[in-house]
Amino acid sequence: MKIKHHIVLLLTFIGLITAVEVKAQEHPSLILTKSGVEKIRKELGTVPLFDATLKNVQAEVDAEIELGIDTPIPKDFSGGYTHEKHKRNFLMMQKAGVLFQILQDEKYAVYVRDMLFQYEAMYKDLPVHPQTRSYARGKLFWQCLNDSNWLVYTSQAYDCIYDWLSKKERKKLEKNLFKPFADFISIENPQFFNRVHNHSTWGNAAVGMIALVMDDAELLERALYGLKDDGLPAGAKDNDGGLIREEGQQTGFLANIDEPFSPDGYYTEGPYYQRYAMYPFLVFAEALQNVKPELKIFEHKNGVLLKSVTALLNLTDADGKFFPLNDGQKGMSYYSRELVTAVDIAYYYGGLNPQLLSIAAKQQSVLLDDSGLEVALAIRDGKVKPFQKKSINLTDGADGKQGGVGVLRSGNEDFTLVFKYAAQGLSHGHYDKLSYSLYEKGNEVIQDYGLARFVNIEQKGGGNYLKENKTWAKQSIAHNTVIQNETSHFSGKYEIGSKHHSDLNFKDFSNEDFQIISAKETNAYPGTELNRTLVMMNLKGSDKPIVIDLMKVVSNTQNQYDFPFYFMGQVVNTNFNYVTENSLKPLGTKNGYQHLWLEAKGKSSEEINQFSFLNKEVFYTISTASQKNDELLFTRIGANDPEFNLRRDAGYMIRRNAKNTVFASIIEPHGSYSHVSEFSVDSKSHIENLKVVHDDENYTAVKITTVDKEQHLIIISNNKDKNSKEHTLIINDKEYNWKGSYHYSIIK
């Protein structure tokens, strides 16, 4: 990932900053503006959503003021008292600052001032945090990251009471608290500040926002372009195993926009971290827009910051929960405070898209600033339109050429298939090339495990990443993809994985009844090429789509391939025989296999192996074209888990010894069960057979036969270069002709 236009931009920006410096700065100007406050005060009492948010915030802050101020000596990890208290403090200061401006009640200014001076008194002699786990220890918190959070929020509070404070007070705060604070998280921690990572984004925004309030051009430059000479060795790593530094790496806020975002707005670490980073990205951008509009930050890289909000909203299930690609905590959703910020700012600065209003309306909360007011006014005035999620393909990589993520949707988000063929995703990436997950509405059918961490729950490893994140969650076997010889993709090595990415073969979402996407991975296992094609298609007479999954494996060598499905629900039945184990043993000893109990083992007996399960009152069947010696394993997560850090979720897995092979499967929802009516409807699969009828270098073809004896043929062109050509293939004496990447027809 290399950016070449930086130097030019740099020169341009320095010129602009210098030009702006002569103008006396007014306060507040960061997030709230003087004119914005006037408008807000005029509309108070007439904008239901804004008024409701204000009332909630006021109640919360009033209760907090009642409790009194506490700034304890830092001691704990996340989840512990001192951590949670300092976190609460900065959140409350930011809110109190806003309340002071909007309500013009001095008690809020007093609260912010008193707390700031307690921090000021404490900070100058504060050593680094006693917990030593982080590669960049903070002072208030165990890592600089959280210290940066503090400064991003506190800058806003300071901006709100800036004019109310005396010059002497400001001078004292800036000299003893803000300037040293900004220096600590940047100059003194270049390994944190000077990289391309969500951590640095927070650091850059923190330094940049306090710079804007203090009108400190040197700090602002540091924030935007990074430290010039950080003395960091190339190849250094953080405590999550992430690379800190590549040779020739650009740094600073702009580099953090340029590199991790693809032109489509996909953030390479994945949606969970995009959500986390959205706040500093957007709130600092908003501040820049307000204080330095001449930077045109929202137009940077073709407006990628605003595009990224739409991309992120598209990376949610029907309930608004983010797909847990890479390290992602399940349950995190567009109801989070970061997304309230993102949606409001994207609405206000991104052309007033009325679809965003429907998300804001669901969030039931707005920012207490100009953008939030605008959103609330628009909702009040009935401008809301539903946010339309359709099938979408998002490229990955700064240049959009490092693979991507495809999301296939059917109906009104009734079914959602998430296909990952992206780059590594920096230090939060998982080794799961060509993996996927499947949702029915907001329910997981085939799950992505997500991360192994209980964020902010102190008793669980300080609320930080657990060792099982590395030994299980990141490993290939934890995902719905193919695993060769019980080793992870790229041998589970970040240095290798981060050099590569998968590539799209083709996609076609133009027909809702037959959506297809195909991608290739050639580096996960040297000497082996993986091609996965996923189809979401509606069978006639069925009210739900099926997913057809064709994983073609071509290798130089004979290998053991494991092909797991992490299904959610309870086993209903199988068409093959299996035997459960009398005692459970781990399936392997390393690469994640040590965390799987083997519950049962079956042998392929038919042409097609079928396994049905029941989840949340819906039946599903996985049908796989079988080979004679296929083994069918039922697994359970949780072996070698000495502190119960892993969920006891189930897996179903096909194990096959082969050189070249095709795993052809259908995942099929059908029927329903009600625990109230006790009606069991349509509980059996509609698939009678699934057969790979052709497979060579050029073409792979499967035939699906339904119980109604309808036959469907799908042919994939394996040679991407010839996709625009005319193709002819004879299967069972019948000739098929088509143009393009694939052929689909109903035969017989």
Place this chain on the structure above:
Amino acid sequence: MKIKHHIVLLLTFIGLITAVEVKAQEHPSLILTKSGVEKIRKELGTVPLFDATLKNVQAEVDAEIELGIDTPIPKDFSGGYTHEKHKRNFLMMQKAGVLFQILQDEKYAVYVRDMLFQYEAMYKDLPVHPQTRSYARGKLFWQCLNDSNWLVYTSQAYDCIYDWLSKKERKKLEKNLFKPFADFISIENPQFFNRVHNHSTWGNAAVGMIALVMDDAELLERALYGLKDDGLPAGAKDNDGGLIREEGQQTGFLANIDEPFSPDGYYTEGPYYQRYAMYPFLVFAEALQNVKPELKIFEHKNGVLLKSVTALLNLTDADGKFFPLNDGQKGMSYYSRELVTAVDIAYYYGGLNPQLLSIAAKQQSVLLDDSGLEVALAIRDGKVKPFQKKSINLTDGADGKQGGVGVLRSGNEDFTLVFKYAAQGLSHGHYDKLSYSLYEKGNEVIQDYGLARFVNIEQKGGGNYLKENKTWAKQSIAHNTVIQNETSHFSGKYEIGSKHHSDLNFKDFSNEDFQIISAKETNAYPGTELNRTLVMMNLKGSDKPIVIDLMKVVSNTQNQYDFPFYFMGQVVNTNFNYVTENSLKPLGTKNGYQHLWLEAKGKSSEEINQFSFLNKEVFYTISTASQKNDELLFTRIGANDPEFNLRRDAGYMIRRNAKNTVFASIIEPHGSYSHVSEFSVDSKSHIENLKVVHDDENYTAVKITTVDKEQHLIIISNNKDKNSKEHTLIINDKEYNWKGSYHYSIIK
């Protein structure tokens, strides 16, 4: 259970029936009445809930008529096509009959008639059902039970088109279908018809309802009083292991009201089966009330049928789901069609209690008859009042002297504790004396496993009881109670269990901040007496109640006691050390122990053993006063489960070797976690210590110390006979005086 007034009633009833026979009967008269239909037709279009229900039913029946009639040759178990089809047929006929009356559109009458004649043509030569599992095989279905369902519904359909049919048609149907059908499920299957059981209730109602339509006094007498001479041997059993016949057993519909219902309306099989039986109980009662009002059926046994509806509604969690006491499928709730019937009939015939309307409003559906109209009118007219669920104690046994079930509630159903100290519960009973389960709102915190069955899912053992129901679900170790020497209560023997019941010691729900209930079991383990006292209490400064659980065990011998908690959620941490197993083995070989994997084992190290878990964003801690050699086991259900019939749920268990002992525990909800804000609040227990400070024949006392150093003392009087007396006890040189069953105070 013996009823002595039957003979007197019998004579009275025979007189009445004879008297009524002279009156020419009008039709419909069973559920719909001629005058009711008139009223309904007059109100059509003005009663939203009734109109909506009617519209739904009409759409459903119209679609079914469109499909055409199919009465396949019986072949399948529940879940299979022929079973589900015949089931659908009777439900549709009943609805079509109602539509004919209300809409006066002949197509519905034609549909019912044509289907009836298909059944008529088929029935006379129909052999018993080919599936042989049942102790009483039906003809249309694999068991007479389902045949009876058919007749209960079909009688209503017949009643609706009775006048529309020609006399000749009626004669043919009655001669070839209804009369032989009624005889088959009664005379030809006395082992089904002539017992006290929910099966027989359906059989009795079926025969009784067709009797009322056909005006057949002999059949009606059979329905009400059973077969006089059934030739059944005492001691015969059904295929669920239930006793068919006791010596001198009364039978028939009235006996089925008299015996299984306690005077409080608790049904001894438990709420799941009460729900199932409610339909024939109430619909036949309604029919009797309409056709034979002089029987005053709703006043029978002090109006127990109507009382039972209130009892049943009180046996639900905050979401309306029934507590799965004994055999109960989880998820079944007051949204079921049986409860629509129950609520509407109870409202109409039981004094128009406006609280029932709030349940009907939630159900969003009413009966399409006089009672449903009345409910819908009352809702339309704004008469709804919230249904108030409070703490309640329901006696078990025909005379109310066979133990009971206590439900302790806190707040607005925020916490619900269900304590079972009842009788065996007939053939669906579990061996779980003095067990309990705990809910926060509608979420299980400490669960009762329920049954091991996938009702109507054919692939799972024909939708019938699975063998794991007997080997796991019924066993004591599957419940939250004490298990001695790895054997179940009463050695898991129905003959023994059904002779005994637990007994209430005392209860006091008068103070919502301190609710207490205590019961005794002396027969589960001969030579061992179990006394369990449960307290739901609010600690000052806490917004949620804690549950204090004192299980006192007194035995003649030294024993191993296992004391499990089937907690829901994931382990957060413990204050004791434990070691997880490298391979999992079953905890035992029989009595349910063969189904538990041992996941980890710990040793007691402190005065108090504490274990915290997280469930649905709430933290909970179980604190137990420990003894030196206590073992702490983590278990997982699912061993020896060759067809994945069991859920992989977790257990936590204290294992103690002792003769006499007290298991003193606190189950404490605290704090919260949000996956969206990622705030972890109040994640640690507020309990510092829990100590048994006194224990002898007369008194057991525990002292609770909170982290705020507040000390709470609870003393239980163990001698029930002295409960009304004054008590004095010296503990640690301090004298305590109180009157009654218990003492509670805050000390120091």
